[in-house]
Amino acid sequence: MDGVTDMGGELPINPSGGVIATNCIGATALLRTAEAAVQIMGRGGKKQVPDVKTAMASGFGGCFWSDVTILRAANLNREEVGMTNQGVDLLR
Numbered sequence: 292m293d294g295v296t297d298m299g300g301e302l303p304i305n306p307s308g309g310v311i312a313t314n315c316i317g318a319t320a321l322l323r324t325a326e327a328a329v330q331i332m333g334r335g336g337k338k339q340v341p342d343v344k345t346a347m348a349s350g351f352g353g354c355f356w357s358d359v360t361i362l363r364a365a366n367l368n369r370e371e372v373g374m375t376n377q378g379v380d381l382l383r
Contacts, residue, residue, distance in 0.1 A: 320350025
């Protein structure tokens, strides 16, 4: 499995570097979800994984809670969902 989870691999993991590289432990789930959304929108910059259609974010906490969120790109017309060059506006 050498290289499979690297940025150029078949299943890239933690394009941002993960919790140790990006945030305090308390914000883990929220930031991982935001990162997944940024990847799906294609706005990851140097850390963008090519052709992302589905992303998973997970978090865990000290009180033995955990969560998993799966985000998937919608196949909608950009005008239908209020997308602009500046980002995503509220859905109309």
